[in-house]
Amino acid sequence: MTDGTAHDGHHGHHDAADASDDLAERERLLTERGEPYARATVVRREPPVSANVGDRAVVTADGDLFGWVGGASCAQSTVIREAQAAIGDGKPRLLGLAPNPDDVARPGLDAFPMTCHSEGTLEVFVEPVIPVTQLLVVGDSPAARSLARLAPELDIAVTIVDPDRASEEQASGESATVLSTLDPDEIAAEVGVGPFVVVASMGKYDARGIAAGVLADAPYIGLVASSVRATEVVERAAGLLDSDPEAVRNAITNPAGHDIGAHTGGEIAVSILAELVEVRASVGAITASAGDSKHVTAGDASESADADACCSGDHDEAESADSADASDGPHIDPVCGMTVEPEGAPSVTYEGETYYFCCQGCADSFSNDPEQYLDADKGQPAHSR
Numbered sequence: 001m002t003d004g005t006a007h008d009g010h011h012g013h014h015d016a017a018d019a020s021d022d023l024a025e026r027e028r029l030l031t032e033r034g035e036p037y038a039r040a041t042v043v044r045r046e047p048p049v050s051a052n053v054g055d056r057a058v059v060t061a062d063g064d065l066f067g068w069v070g071g072a073s074c075a076q077s078t079v080i081r082e083a084q085a086a087i088g089d090g091k092p093r094l095l096g097l098a099p100n101p102d103d104v105a106r107p108g109l110d111a112f113p114m115t116c117h118s119e120g121t122l123e124v125f126v127e128p129v130i131p132v133t134q135l136l137v138v139g140d141s142p143a144a145r146s147l148a149r150l151a152p153e154l155d156i157a158v159t160i161v162d163p164d165r166a167s168e169e170q171a172s173g174e175s176a177t178v179l180s181t182l183d184p185d186e187i188a189a190e191v192g193v194g195p196f197v198v199v200a201s202m203g204k205y206d207a208r209g210i211a212a213g214v215l216a217d218a219p220y221i222g223l224v225a226s227s228v229r230a231t232e233v234v235e236r237a238a239g240l241l242d243s244d245p246e247a248v249r250n251a252i253t254n255p256a257g258h259d260i261g262a263h264t265g266g267e268i269a270v271s272i273l274a275e276l277v278e279v280r281a282s283v284g285a286i287t288a289s290a291g292d293s294k295h296v297t298a299g300d301a302s303e304s305a306d307a308d309a310c311c312s313g314d315h316d317e318a319e320s321a322d323s324a325d326a327s328d329g330p331h332i333d334p335v336c337g338m339t340v341e342p343e344g345a346p347s348v349t350y351e352g353e354t355y356y357f358c359c360q361g362c363a364d365s366f367s368n369d370p371e372q373y374l375d376a377d378k379g380q381p382a383h384s385r
Contacts, residue, residue, distance in 0.1 A: 026058050026066050031131060034194045036061050038083035039127045040069050043094075049120030051075065059083035059126075069124055070097075074116035079124055082110070086128040095124045132157050133280055136191050136218070137176075138209030139201030140165055142265025143224055143272070147198060148176050150269055154277060159191050161209060162201075182360055184240060187212035196276055198256055199233075200224035205360040207236030214241055214251055220279050222256025222272060230254045236361065239368030331355070334373040335362035 030037045042055040050070055057067030059080055069075050075097055082095055096104035099119040101111035114121065137148050138161040148158045158176040165178050179190055182205050197213035197220065199206050206225060210233065213221040223230055234252070238245040257271030258278075330339045338358040345356045346363040350370045357363040366373055 020056075023056060023058055023067050027129070030058070030060065031129075032192075034131045034134065034192060036087045036128065036130045038086050039129060040065075040067070040079050040083055041125050041127075042069055042122060043125050044121075044123035046121035048118040049074065049116070049122055050118075051122060059087075061087050070122055071116060074114060074118070074120075075122055075124065078112050079126065083126050083128075086126050087130070090128055090130055092125065092127045095122075095126060097122045097124070133276075134159070134191060134195035135276070136161065136187070136195045136197045136209075136213065136216075138162075138197065138199040138206070138212070139204065139224075141200045141202045141224070143268040144198070144200040144265075146266040146269035147200070147272060150266075150273060151276075152176075154273060156196075156276070159195070161187055161205070161212075182208050184208050184211035184215055188215035191216055193217050194219060196279070197221045198224070198272055199252075200256075203229060203233070203359070203361050206233040207240060207361060207364050210234070210237040210248065210252060211240040214243070214248065218251075220276065221252045222275070223252050223254040224256050224268065224272075225254060227254070232365070233361075236364040236368060240364060333358045333362050335365050 027037070027039075038059045040057045040059060042051045042053055045051060045053055051068060055068050055070075057065050057069045057079065059065050061084065063080050063084055065076055065080055065083075069079050078095065078097060082093060086093055094109045096109045096111045097114040098104045098111065098121040099114050101113050104121060104123065105111040109123070133154075133156045135147075135151050135156045136159050137144050137151075140160075140162040144160070144162075148160055151158050152175060160176050160178045161182070162178060163180045163182060177190075179187060181187060181190075187208070191212075194217055195213075197209065197216070197218040199209035199213070199221065200223075201209060203225070206223065206229075210221055210223065214237070223233065225233060230252075234245050234249045237243075238248045241248065253275075256275065257268060258274045260267070260271045260274070262268045262271045329341075331342055331345075332338070333340050334355055334357075336358060340356045340358050342356045345358070346360045347354050347356050348363050348367050348370075349355075350366075355366060357366065
């Protein structure tokens with residue numbers, strides 16, 4: 001597919017300044033969306049050909065061409081094919097098109113036949129533009145910490161979601177952006193479209209990380225969790241998104257990472273980075289088939305297989321509803337039965353009563369189906385106070 005600016009092959013009918021402005025806007029939009037593309041520039045010509053030295057085009061990863069480098073049968077098909085290859089391997093190339101490719105062949109130039117009847121000669125420089133890979137790391141587990149520390153070595157820009165860490169002074173030289181919000185919409189807005197996402201909060205706010213990834217159209221959402229907890233997290237995320245749980249399940253990869261026998265947080269991070277490198281390379285650095293079956297056991301090695309780690313006693317920062325009950329002393333989390341001090345704890349108000357939770361994960365579970373956790377006769381938590 002080509003843009004209208006290339007129709008009829010009569011480049012002289014187009015205003016050069018307008019065409020340049022159009023291409024600049026096209027590049028801006030692609031960059032804003034985090035999509036890779038390639039610039040193609042005519043650097044040499046021998047008439048008769050319709051393109052001139054300095055004519056330019058932008059080629060997307062999908063093979064759409066905007067701009068002008070010669071007619072469809074003359075140059076466009078070759079430029080599109082080679083531009084897509086450049087996007088895939090990240091390497092620029094110099095193309096030569098001539099009736100007899102041997103006439104232009106030389107070291108550093110890839111020669112191709114010019115198929116136009118005019119039999120002119122063109123040389124086109126193709127330069128891939130690969131956006132920096134964005135990675136959203138949700139959580140403060142050992143694996144999450146290692147992942148955030150190692151990812152920049154692979155030209156991956158990291159954003160961390162961790163309310164507790166956001167309040168700390170960042171370590172000297174640390175380049176990651178740290179977000180305090182747990183609102184999926186706000187997280188998605190901060191990271192933009194199409195980041196890679198790894199969720200490793202050990203149950204504290206995994207569902208919110210997955211929901212943010214879905215909202216951001218993440219091509220890869222990896223979850224570090226046991227299969228048992230993953231099922232619970234998917235249900236919570238589906239509730240937050242008002243979506244079908246099966247659709248959410250298909251959007252994630254669990255366990256995240258390649259099977260390298262990982263056990264420590266650092267090893268798990270390495271296994272995940274290996275997977276991200278593979279995904280990035282296979283799709284020109286931006287898209288991937290998320291939710292594929294994996295044979296890795298890294299998530300199970302890092303966490304208890306059946307216990308929801310969010311109930312370990314560590315409280316997340318979250319908005320608490322104003323209520324007279326907040327000063328009444330400890331409450332019982334109706335989801336897991338833990339004793340909770342209401343000050344600073346996540347809370348949900350249901351039918352006029354405010355309930356407090358040990359973590360955002362339990363709060364989200366309760367929000368999805370309050371009756372599941374309440375005594376049907378008394379409207380009280382199934383766990384006695």
